[in-house]
Amino acid sequence: MMVEIAIFFLLIFMIIGMLFVLEIENLLSAVVMMGAIGFGLSVIFLLLGAPDLAIVQIAVEVISVVILIRATIHRDIKERADESLSNISSIPLLVCIFFFFLMIYPALRLLPTFGEPVFLNFYSSSVYYLRDGFHLTGAPNIVSAIILDFRAYDTLGEAIVLFTSVIGALSILRYRNRKKEHNAS
Amino acid sequence: MIYTLCIILFLLGLYGVLVKRNIIKIIISLAMMNNAVNLFLILLAYRSNGVAPILDPGMDPSILLETSVDPLPQALVLTSVVIGLGVTALMVALAIRLYHAYGTFDITKIRKLKG
Amino acid sequence: MSGMTGIVKTVAEWIKGFILFYGVYIVLQGHLTPGGGFAGGVIIACSFIMMELAFGKQRAEKELSEHGSHLLDEFGAIAILLLGLWGYFLPQMPFFSNVLLEYWPGSPFHIISAGSIPLINLAIGIKVGTGLYTIFVSLAEYKPELQEKEE
Numbered sequence: 161m162m163v164e165i166a167i168f169f170l171l172i173f174m175i176i177g178m179l180f181v182l183e184i185e186n187l188l189s190a191v192v193m194m195g196a197i198g199f200g201l202s203v204i205f206l207l208l209g210a211p212d213l214a215i216v217q218i219a220v221e222v223i224s225v226v227i228l229i230r231a232t233i234h235r236d237i238k239e240r241a242d243e244s245l246s247n248i249s250s251i252p253l254l255v256c257i258f259f260f261f262l263m264i265y266p267a268l269r270l271l272p273t274f275g276e277p278v279f280l281n282f283y284s285s286s287v288y289y290l291r292d293g294f295h296l297t298g299a300p301n302i303v304s305a306i307i308l309d310f311r312a313y314d315t316l317g318e319a320i321v322l323f324t325s326v327i328g329a330l331s332i333l334r335y336r337n338r339k340k341e342h343n344a345s
Numbered sequence: 346m347i348y349t350l351c352i353i354l355f356l357l358g359l360y361g362v363l364v365k366r367n368i369i370k371i372i373i374s375l376a377m378m379n380n381a382v383n384l385f386l387i388l389l390a391y392r393s394n395g396v397a398p399i400l401d402p403g404m405d406p407s408i409l410l411e412t413s414v415d416p417l418p419q420a421l422v423l424t425s426v427v428i429g430l431g432v433t434a435l436m437v438a439l440a441i442r443l444y445h446a447y448g449t450f451d452i453t454k455i456r457k458l459k460g
Numbered sequence: 461m462s463g464m465t466g467i468v469k470t471v472a473e474w475i476k477g478f479i480l481f482y483g484v485y486i487v488l489q490g491h492l493t494p495g496g497g498f499a500g501g502v503i504i505a506c507s508f509i510m511m512e513l514a515f516g517k518q519r520a521e522k523e524l525s526e527h528g529s530h531l532l533d534e535f536g537a538i539a540i541l542l543l544g545l546w547g548y549f550l551p552q553m554p555f556f557s558n559v560l561l562e563y564w565p566g567s568p569f570h571i572i573s574a575g576s577i578p579l580i581n582l583a584i585g586i587k588v589g590t591g592l593y594t595i596f597v598s599l600a601e602y603k604p605e606l607q608e609k610e611e
Contacts, residue, residue: 211494219502275393299491299574300400306420312556318424325431
């Protein structure tokens, strides 16, 4: 119960931070606020029993804030960033939100109660991993055993996706440079 | 209740992607949508008073089935977080190219310049 | 980016080894404690990015050159694939099977255990760390104004 209340307040903090990000004028403040939201998410992961994810989330958030600050600093700070694409008045927006939640209310009721182990109700693969993971792989960290032994094919796909994004960023940023070298040679 | 707040976070990200004009704000909104989806999967995996699925020396391995949280969504989200960072870096690279080609982060002005 | 003030440079010089060593520790202990290749790789990338931010391009090239980091990135991806194919070429073994566990199981709760899981962890750590560092270096050294003037 304490965990639920803590997660509730952290989520409220994240939503308020997201509103600040959307409405603030200064881009640098928006990026720093995004870092704060990410650290809140990391604490939530730690409370939910996922320390692996908490470590990854903190490190990833630091690097993404550094990359975004590198992109925004010295550029465009004077330009007003808060102008929206079209002037949406607040009353139709509220009506839209009301009808949206009215329509997804049956779906929300189908969700399991928070804190109930949904994966034990039927024969799922999580049961197999939890019961036999240590004997079959010898790794005490079951998450590590899943991503590197049972589902290592996923990890190979992840490596390929990350590699593709590295190649993509390099090709986007090096295009003119490479063409010039080609012309020179 | 917590699921609803998570969905609200996702919707705020969607609002930012659809309505905002600044590319940096669109990138931040996409990262927030990614975070909200990750959080939703981990919320589904939680069990009341659950412990992390990691054994200590001397612990009986069979006790994990009764006390641990679900490890499978954690394994899926672990790769998703890192992929999200790669996607963010790729989008920032695109944004910097656009800024130096058009001199602005505003997508409406970019559209006008393109004709 | 020619670097920051002397205080930042001195502090970065002192703590770069600690951050790098912490990342390597998280990678190597990934199958025993929270962590693993992804978290450790991102922390390793953090240490190199800190050097790049504090000292500028020339000093960071001395630590790990951009070409070298790109090569290490490719080496990590190929190492993951080879570790998967290792089991594939043996008879009666599926793709990505844990071959090393059968020949050299080690004792549980020690670093040398769990077969090929620490090796794949190490490959992922190298891949993630150098990949993110490559992206950051290419973002930080992008100077289109100079190139347009030269054209």
